[in-house]
Amino acid sequence: MCSQKLNVSVVVVLISLICLCGQSFSADPKYPTRAIDVVVTASPGSGSDVLTRVAAKYLSKELGQTVNVVNRGGGNGVPGVLSVMTAAPDGYTLIGDQGISSSYQLLSKDLPYKVEDRTFICKFGRGPMVLVCDPKLPWKSLEDAAKAGKAAPETFIWGGLGGQSVGDYVQLQFFSAAGLDIPKLKKVVYQGGGQILAAVAGSHVQFGVTAASGAPPFTQSGKVRALVVSGDKRVAALPDIPCAKETSYPGVNAAFWGGLSGPPKLPQFIVDRLSTAVKKLVDSKEFIADLEKIAVVPYYVGPEGMKKEILGEGADTSKLEMLSAGTK
Numbered sequence: 429m430c431s432q433k434l435n436v437s438v439v440v441v442l443i444s445l446i447c448l449c450g451q452s453f454s455a456d457p458k459y460p461t462r463a464i465d466v467v468v469t470a471s472p473g474s475g476s477d478v479l480t481r482v483a484a485k486y487l488s489k490e491l492g493q494t495v496n497v498v499n500r501g502g503g504n505g506v507p508g509v510l511s512v513m514t515a516a517p518d519g520y521t522l523i524g525d526q527g528i529s530s531s532y533q534l535l536s537k538d539l540p541y542k543v544e545d546r547t548f549i550c551k552f553g554r555g556p557m558v559l560v561c562d563p564k565l566p567w568k569s570l571e572d573a574a575k576a577g578k579a580a581p582e583t584f585i586w587g588g589l590g591g592q593s594v595g596d597y598v599q600l601q602f603f604s605a606a607g608l609d610i611p612k613l614k615k616v617v618y619q620g621g622g623q624i625l626a627a628v629a630g631s632h633v634q635f636g637v638t639a640a641s642g643a644p645p646f647t648q649s650g651k652v653r654a655l656v657v658s659g660d661k662r663v664a665a666l667p668d669i670p671c672a673k674e675t676s677y678p679g680v681n682a683a684f685w686g687g688l689s690g691p692p693k694l695p696q697f698i699v700d701r702l703s704t705a706v707k708k709l710v711d712s713k714e715f716i717a718d719l720e721k722i723a724v725v726p727y728y729v730g731p732e733g734m735k736k737e738i739l740g741e742g743a744d745t746s747k748l749e750m751l752s753a754g755t756k
Contacts, residue, residue: 463494466498468524469505475639479686480524519698532592534742547694551687554727572607581612587624587636597683640723
């Protein structure tokens, strides 16, 4: 009998110790204790890459550990995301999330993971897109471009990217809102926003898009004409260009964004530590000033809001893709 009571006591003590250890781990104040790798599924110099690097610089200071940005582009973002989804859920390998690594992947079939299974942490910035045209054309506004597209869709040539991208998404938003016959429009595929700008400047295409940060050198030199900035605010780098809200097409609001996600089952204390650090960033005057230099605004959205926005963006993009293909 005494032996049985002793065994029960030992079990109770062990369970208590396990619970205490679990509580200590779940509230570990020491994270992070070493460098963090943030995987960006885009090439160096892209809008999301530059945004993530700015955030990484300030996060390194806030967290007291180096935050490295690792570029793993190609494959529509799948290889880069997979490298994080299969990593240990310890907070030291994260996704520098953006549309190509999340919402646009929702349109893909046979992914080796589910987009929804990642641990959503937060968003930290948002950059508007700029719709541009060949300056040799008489178009002075989106309304002018819409009239031309309606009158002769077969001769309306636009520059886009292969696969899914915010550049294509924002143009499709406009085409749909303007009532253009999207399947009849002629799309020329390029590898990046820089190539699209060069194509517009060289009169190879009539219409195109770029991140707001990439537009000033081309607009100031007169090589392309900026027609509108997506969203509801003008940007300091293009003060004379109206935002979409000021036009007949306020729904043209797609933008590139940057955020953080992690592998599945990332502990809550890590999510809280990172999201709290980002909250401090978006209120920092220095961080805001650096974002203004790249035509980006601070934009904080927590885990649940981030997931909701990504799923919504994916659903909207799917509808526009079907319109582009001439299906419903």
